[in-house]
Amino acid sequence: MNTTTALITGASGAIGKAIARQLAQDLSYQIILAARNEKKAEQALQEIIQATGNSNVRYELVDVSRRASVKALVDRWKGPLHVLINNAAAAPRRRLETPEGIEMQFATNVLGYFWMTQLFSDILKASAPARVVNVASYWAGGLALDDLEFKRRRYNNDSAYRQSKQANRMLTVAFARRLKPFDIAVNACHPGDVNSTLSNDLGFGGSQSPDAGAKTPVWLAKNLIGQQQSAKYFERLQAVRCRFGEDTEAVEALYRICERYGEKG
Numbered sequence: 001m002n003t004t005t006a007l008i009t010g011a012s013g014a015i016g017k018a019i020a021r022q023l024a025q026d027l028s029y030q031i032i033l034a035a036r037n038e039k040k041a042e043q044a045l046q047e048i049i050q051a052t053g054n055s056n057v058r059y060e061l062v063d064v065s066r067r068a069s070v071k072a073l074v075d076r077w078k079g080p081l082h083v084l085i086n087n088a089a090a091a092p093r094r095r096l097e098t099p100e101g102i103e104m105q106f107a108t109n110v111l112g113y114f115w116m117t118q119l120f121s122d123i124l125k126a127s128a129p130a131r132v133v134n135v136a137s138y139w140a141g142g143l144a145l146d147d148l149e150f151k152r153r154r155y156n157n158d159s160a161y162r163q164s165k166q167a168n169r170m171l172t173v174a175f176a177r178r179l180k181p182f183d184i185a186v187n188a189c190h191p192g193d194v195n196s197t198l199s200n201d202l203g204f205g206g207s208q209s210p211d212a213g214a215k216t217p218v219w220l221a222k223n224l225i226g227q228q229q230s231a232k233y234f235e236r237l238q239a240v241r242c243r244f245g246e247d248t249e250a251v252e253a254l255y256r257i258c259e260r261y262g263e264k265g
């Protein structure tokens with residue numbers, strides 16, 4: 001049996017855990033749960049093994065808001081990676097910064113996706129055909145290339161969140177373009193409206209189950225369409241036109257800005 005290795009960030013959260021469990025139901029999958037909290041990671045691991053009978057599941061600790069932590073994960077990685085699912089996100093109500101001084105939503109929701117994809121790209125290339133699934137949202141917009149960290153604008157978590165989810169969709173196109181020659185598909189999707197820490201911080205409850213929310217990301221990870229299509233944005237298993245990805249100039253400008261954060265260390 002050929003094994004497909006899938007890495008899911010935010011795998012101790014509502015949607016991430018459901019994605020990991022659904023993928024683990026297929027015993028040909030090796031699942032790596034990426035989480036920042038060891039206790040939650042251990043609990044998610046046990047739940048998934050018990051629910052699926054797949055013992056080929058483990059966790060890795062990583063703080064995606066910190067490049068050094070992502071780099072350390074990549075450096076200790078052994079073996080292939082066929083499916084990377086960027087899903088970890090936060091929406092703190094107050095403006096917070098990482099120890100490196102980067103606004104927390106931008107660092108986690110945007111640079112986290114960027115660094116995971118960029119730093120894992122050599123491993124993905126060596127494992128190709130491979131795919132990257134970016135869990136984004138229909139709730140997106142208001143991105144200001146000249147104020148990504150809310151230094152000029154007054155911070156509120158909804159505006160910072162919508163900006164970050166727009167960025168996820170834009171960077172999907174930027175990476176898709178770069179990784180296409182290596183047979184790596186990169187797509188984004190809206191999962192579903194799910195009750196979670198994140199949605200509660202944003203002030204909405206969410207009417208769908210985590211399993212329903214996981215459906216489109218899992219489909220993109222497993223279905224042939226998720227390999228054949230790239231640079232696309234999906235809702236409910238359907239490609240939907242995304243105006244954010246069509247603004248090539250802004251997409252490339254955002255990519256370059258994210259790249260420069262890496263140069264800072």
Ligand SMILES: NC(=O)c1ccc[n+]([C@@H]2O[C@H](COP(=O)([O-])OP(=O)(O)OC[C@H]3O[C@@H](n4cnc5c(N)ncnc54)[C@H](OP(=O)(O)O)[C@@H]3O)[C@@H](O)[C@H]2O)c1
Binds near residue numbers: 064193197
């Ligand atoms: N819920 C919805 O209705 C909805 C709608 C549209 C899109 N989405 C998207 O779905 C994804 C998952 O959200 P969710 O609703 O499942 O939220 P959630 O339950 O709050 O899960 C978020 C996960 O991200 C992890 N995380 C946060 N910051 C991190 C960091 N710096 N490093 C590593 N992990 C970190 C959290 O870890 P801890 O457990 O340690 O806090 C948690 O496991 C997000 O990308 C979100 O934008 C959700």
